[in-house]
Every structure is written in structure tokens, then in C-alpha cells.
Amino acid sequence: MIEKKKKYHHGDLKEQLVESVRQLIESHGPDGWSIAEACRSAGVSTAAPYKHFKDREEILHEVILSGMRRMGEAMQAAADAYPAGDPERIVALGKSYIDFARSEPGIFALMFGMAGSRIEAPKLTEEGRGKFAIVIRVVAEHMGRSQDDPAVNARAYALWCAVHGHSFLALDGKADKTEITVSEDDYLHLVGAAFLPPTKTD
Amino acid sequence: MIEKKKKYHHGDLKEQLVESVRQLIESHGPDGWSIAEACRSAGVSTAAPYKHFKDREEILHEVILSGMRRMGEAMQAAADAYPAGDPERIVALGKSYIDFARSEPGIFALMFGMAGSRIEAPKLTEEGRGKFAIVIRVVAEHMGRSQDDPAVNARAYALWCAVHGHSFLALDGKADKTEITVSEDDYLHLVGAAFLPPTKTD
DNA sequence: TGTACATCAGTGAACGCGCGTTCACTGATGTAC
């Protein structure tokens, strides 16, 4: 009886639908889902979702938001796993980003609005800011500077771009073995060293 | 009479449809187009396209391919505008990439397969390789090394990722003014300097 | 130059499909007495 207003008939249809849509997105692409198909996979009539969501867009919004939260948690965990000075901390943070992109490429694409359905929502923007804040904090701690320092901002952004760019190219297969010879680990270290030289304080 | 087998009835419907689809994609997103709508905007019946294309996918393929060619030309022109040693050459190359992403965000997204309809096609892969080849060449010339040198490959890839990542984040509005304080120009110079130090030959 | 014919780009009507959404309903659960 801890969970209130759940387990009425279905259990928790709202969460189940979000999960069904997530799976459809991962198996058929960012736009390869429909309410109808999600209902089929949840074993429910096509009218049922409207008890929980206003419309299609509201479902998608929820799916993306849950993805952003998962990603944020992964990044936070990666940052927490190393002390402030350790250069491996940056690498681990980048890895957590890339790993998420690789394990949930559909949601990842939606988060960055590249699919057909672009959603503007304060909640999503806010969640995205939170993720950048993690990068800023880690970089500031690494450089021993304030989070407001322009140099911190510039380097954090450069790191973000480098990791984000690699994530897209890697999961897209653009960075396939015949052209790119650098390993992911070497790449991350190269990027980390290039933007955050261990001894430099300028 | 220079153009053969054209100007029968419509002029050149094939090219016109590709252009209509392109415009729809830019105004309504990567998946915000239909054959029907493209026909309407071309002033033609919905059956007409099938005289030129096998199906919907073949139209999209053509649209993406033409976008890749435009982008390749822009990159080539940027590289050609500066001599081999000039550090501004790298910056200009990056700018041409970003400019394309900004002026044709819909096609850009499709090129990197983030929309619902993912197309696998040898022609597209080949065209993509050609673009990376430009980056490899410019970096090799900049470093005074062979195009096969692993260090060249790694730095070219790092540059690509940095620029690609920025393109996505910038046109997506993620890199808005309240969080990111570094200017695009400063960013490009930072990236160029970080991966390709002017004097370093190691 | 003029005529008969072949070609083939574009027509317009029709098709079946899956979709998002609405509707009056049903029936299980929670609550008041």
C-alpha cells in the first residue's frame, strides 16, 4: 500500500506505455512507433492511453524525459566514481555519455531533437541544463577554477562537443573501421589531454 | 536543345520534386514530408513521381545525396581558399561544415541518419567517405605528414567530432547564450589549436 | 513539308492501410456509513 493510486486494473499502465514506446523507438527508430502499436505491446485497447496522456506528443515527452534522467544519472555516477583531480574522471564522464548513446540510440536522437517530432518543453530544457552543469563542475574542479570562469565554460563546451560528435558518428556507423583507425579510448584521452592539459593552469 | 529528354511536359519534374521535398524537409523536419505534399507543391498529380522514382525511399535517397554533394563542394571550396600551412584553413573548413548544418538542418539530420527513415546505400556511404577524405588531406598537409599516418587520422577524426558535435548542439539550440559563453570563432580556434598545435610535429 | 505512328510524362480516380482520437460503456476498486 505504499504506492498509491496504482494497481487499479493494469498495474501501472502509464509507466508501461512509456516503456513500450521506448522499446519501439529503439527497435524501429525515433519515429517508428505509434500509440496503436504501443497499446498492442502493452495488451491494452487503443483508447486506454488517453486516461494518462493528453495526446501523442505528451507520451513522447515523457519517454524523452525519462531517457534524459537515465543519462543524467549515468553521468553523475561516472563523475562520482573518481576524485576531482584524476584525469580519468573526464574520460569516464565522456564514456558514460557515449555508452548511453550506444545503448539507447533512438532516445538519444530524440533528446537532441533530430527526429521529425521536435518537442519544446521547459522540463526537457531544464534536464539538459542539468547535464551540462555536471560537465562544467567536473571541468572546473579539474582546472581548479570557478564554474563561472570563461575558460572553464569554453573547455567544458569543447569537451561536450567532442564527445557528442563522436557519439553520433560512432553509433551511426560513420566512424567505421576502414576509415577511422584511432580507438575510442585513445580518442577520449586525446580529447581530454587536448582540452585539459594536466599541468596547465592558464 | 542542349538538354535532352527534358522539357517534355513539365520541364524537369524529377529535379523539381527533389527540390520540393528538400523544402518540405527544411520547413517541417526530416520526416515532415510526403509524396502527396511534394506533388501539390510541384503542381502535379500524386502518381507523377512514379515515372521518375521507384518509391518514397528512392526520392529521399536522391534528396540526401544532393545535400551531401552540396556540402562536399562547400568543404572543398573552403579548403581550397587557404594555402596548406595556414591555420585559418582548418577553421574555414570547420565553418563550412557548420554553415551547411545551419542552412540545411533538415538534410543535415538526414545525412547522419538520425531521422526515422534510415537509408543504407553505397552511394551515400561513398559520398560520406569523400568528405572525410577532405579533412584527412587538410590535416595531413597541415602536419606535413602522410595521409596514412595514424596521428593524422586521430586528429582528423577528433576535428570532425568537435565540429560535428558543435553543429548539432548549435543548430539544436542546446548551445544557447545563457549557458555557453564561448563564441563560435573562439571555439573553432580553440579546437584547431588543441588538436593541431602550429609548431608541434610530434 | 506533311502525315502516321510510337513514345512516354503526367492524369485522376480509386484502393487498402494504419493512424490518432472520441464515445458511451463496463466493471473492478476504494470509501462512507
Add this chain to the structure above:
DNA sequence: TGTACATCAGTGAACGCGCGTTCACTGATGTAC
């Protein structure tokens, strides 16, 4: 503890819609003689 009632999650049938694709056709253009 038992009963009556209110709530509301889920039903299932229906809707109108725009879509991709097919079809027999039409009629303008190019070509052979």
C-alpha cells in the same frame, strides 16, 4: 463486517484523415517516311 455508492482505468467500436501506390487513360512531343 456488510452494503451502497462513487470513482475512474480500461473497453471496443467507430470516425475521418492523409498516406503510398496502382491503374487504365490521355495527349503532347519526337521520329520515320
